[in-house]
Amino acid sequence: MSELLDTKQKILDAARVLFAAHGFDGTSVRDIANTAEVNVASVNYHFHSKEKLFFSVIDDCYAQSEAEIELLASKYVKLEELSVAIFRYFILNEDLVLNHFKMLTSTHGDLYFSKLVGVDKHSGPPGHQAIVRAIQKEVAGNLSQEDLHWAVTTIYSHIGHTSIINSCFLKHRPEVPFSKMEDLEKFLRRLVNAILIELKSKA
Amino acid sequence: MSELLDTKQKILDAARVLFAAHGFDGTSVRDIANTAEVNVASVNYHFHSKEKLFFSVIDDCYAQSEAEIELLASKYVKLEELSVAIFRYFILNEDLVLNHFKMLTSTHGDLYFSKLVGVDKHSGPPGHQAIVRAIQKEVAGNLSQEDLHWAVTTIYSHIGHTSIINSCFLKHRPEVPFSKMEDLEKFLRRLVNAILIELKSKA
C-alpha cells in the first residue's frame, strides 16, 4: 500500500473515532492529525477542508456498513435473528451509528442525511432493506405498504435508538436495571415477536 | 420582574434554541449574547462559564418539561392517548428533546445524563413515570418488573426517537412516505396497542 493511501486511511480512521466521540465542532483538525500521527497540513492536503473530511468519514462508514450488513442479512432468514444481528453490529461499530446520528442532528445535517438514506429510492439506512425483506418473507399474508412501513420503522428505530443509548449511557451504567446486552437483546426479540403477532393477526 | 432575571432568562432562552440547533461546540457565547440581545460579558457574569450555562439550560428544560408532562399525565388515563400526548409535547418542544439528546451524545454527557434521569431513584426522563403508571393501570393482571420495563422503555424509546427524527429530518422532507404527523401518531398508537396485547396475553 502506498504512503498516500496509508496517510488518507489513518486520517479517516482517527477522524471517525474523534467525530463520533466529540462531534464535528468538538474535534479539531489538529486533534485528528495528532491521533492519526500525521502532519497537520496533510489533512487539508488530502481532504481539502474539515467539512469535506467529515463527509468522507460518513461516506466511508456508510459504504462499509452497507456491505457488511448485507452480508449479515444473507446469513439469517428469521426476522428475530436478523434484528439481533444488526443490533449487535451497531453495538460493535458504535462510531458508525454515532457519526450518522450526530450528523443528522447537526445543522443542515438533514440535507446530507437525505442523500445517505436515499429518500428518492426509498432504500433507507443500512440494514433497513434487509429487515423489509425478512418481514415480507416471514409474514405470509398480504402486507400493505403501511403495514410494512410501520413494522420496519418501528423495529429499526428501536435498534438504532437502543444502540445509541447503550453506547452513550447504558454501557457506562451497569447498575441500571435491564441494561446488560442480554437484556437489551431479549427486549428487542420481544418487540419483534409482538410486531409479528400483530401483523399476522391482520393478515 | 427585575432586570437581572430578565437578562438571565433572555440568555437561557437564546441558549436553549442555539444549543439545540448547533450543539455545545457549534454555538459561541457571542452568538447567544447577540440572539438574546444582551452584552457579551453578561453571559459569563450570570453563568460563570459557557459550560455552566449549558448545564443551566438542561436543568431549565428538565424542570419545565417534567412539570408540564406531569400536568399532561393527569389529563389522560388511556396509555394510548397519554403516549400520543407526550409525543406531541416533544414535537412542540423540540429544543428540549434535542438538547437532552445532544447532551447525552456529547463527551461525558452520560455523567450529567445520569443525574437527570435519576438512575438511583429509577425515575427516568420526563414522562417516563407517567407511562409506567398508565401501563400498570391498563393491564389488570400481574406485571413483573421485566414486563413493565420492557413496555415502558419500548414505548418511550419510540416516542423519543421519532421526535428526534421528525425534528431533524422528516419535517423537512414531506415527500418521505408516512412522514406526516398523523401517520407518525397512527404508528405510535399501533405500537402501543401491540404492546398492550402482548402484555395482556401473558397476564
Added chain:
DNA sequence: GTCTATAAATAGATAGAC
C-alpha cells in the same frame, strides 16, 4: 449589572521549502 477593551488560547487554512 452593564459596558468596552483586551488578554490568551485555539481554530481552519495555506504558503513555500524540501
Added chain:
DNA sequence: GTCTATCTATTTATAGAC
C-alpha cells in the same frame, strides 16, 4: 506528499471604567 511556519479569524474569559 510531507514538513515548518504563519496568517487570519474566532474563541472563552476577564479586567476595569461607569
